[in-house]
Each structure stands twice: as structure tokens, then as C-alpha cells.
Amino acid sequence: SQTIHQWPATLVQPVGSPLSLECTVEGTSNPNLYWYRQAAGRGLQLLFYSVGIGQISSEVPQNLSASRPQDRQFILSSKKLLLSDSGFYLCAWRGQSNNQPQHFGDGTRLSIL
């Protein structure tokens, strides 16, 4: 069966520090991969998605970036965090076939001080 792993589960970082969140998927190949951010009590904001290695689509301008160095690995990064980057970050994967649902990781709670 397929599984998705996100880490760390929680992270507290000072303003201006770098960020690296990692997401890996097991049990499937060539998945679509997604990064979302969820502010407290709010809905989901799509940040990036990827349909293959090295292919990244960005949905909103921001100081975050994403990379997909391997088929089942998706990394969210920042060189200098802002207070507004605080939130709950969710990674998701989806199979390439039509009508497939997205499957989510457990999320990373990021607090910026």
C-alpha cells in the first residue's frame, strides 16, 4: 500500500532563518505531488505542485520554493523565513490516472518567532 511521510511534525524557527520540509511517498511511482499551507482556522492554499522530477508549478508569489530531486521526494524550502510563513504545511500525492483522490501527509506545524 501507498504511504506518505512528512517531517518534522513541528518546527519553531526564528525570523530570517532557512527552512527545509521534506515529504516522501512510498508504494507508488510517478505521483503528482503537492504542497499546501493552511493558516489557523482557514482553508487550504495550494503553494506548489509537481507532475514529475524537476517539474515545479508555483501557484502564489512568495519567498518559498519547492524542489523534486527524486520521483517520490518533494521538498519545501525558504532562504529567509518571514512571520507570515507560520502555518500548517501539508504535502499530498495523487496517482496520474483520472479521478484519483489526493492523499495527505500528517502535516508540519511551523511557528515563526
Next chain:
Amino acid sequence: GNSVTQMEGPVTLSEEAFLTINCTYTATGYPSLFWYVQYPGEGLQLLLKATKADDKGSNKGFEATYRKETTSFHLEKGSVQVSDSAVYFCALQVNTGNQFYFGTGTSLTVIP
């Protein structure tokens, strides 16, 4: 364009009450429709889905019917439990695209 509109929350119900959470959509193609549930501090879990008109998705006592004529996918449960307290998200995916479109979520609290 593509979008999902959910009823505003929060919703508070007594245990064993009937639940309806409304969801309507607009789509440029032929969407698949989904309901996800998010428990506090966790990621989203797929609750049910429907991929074509008149399909009924069901899981754990929850049901939703894909109504093309009213562009709706309302979530229902006949008798809610305290353990159903969570945030519920309606979502669509158009089969020509890679993106999902989520509603803003509806918070449900069930009290004993």
C-alpha cells in the same frame, strides 16, 4: 473557472442529530467530487468520492450524491457521533487538470 463553495460554519449538533453540509461547485470540465475530513492537528483524510453524475459516495455512515443539475455534492449523515467532530472539506478535480479545488472547510462540533 473552477471553484467550490461550502456552507459557513461552525456547525454544532447534538449527538444522534441529522447532519447536512452543503457544497456547490462550478467547473469548466467534468469534475470528480470529494469530501475530506480533518481531525485536530492532523492532515486531511479522504471520506468519500463520486466521479460522475448521480454517483453516490458513502463511507462511515456519511453519504453525498453528485447532482449535476444543481451542481451540488451535499454531505449527509443520519446520526452524528461525538467522534465526528472535525473540519469537513468539499473538493473537486477536473479530469483535464492536475489541481484540486477545495472549499474553505466547515467545522462540526457534536456535543453529547
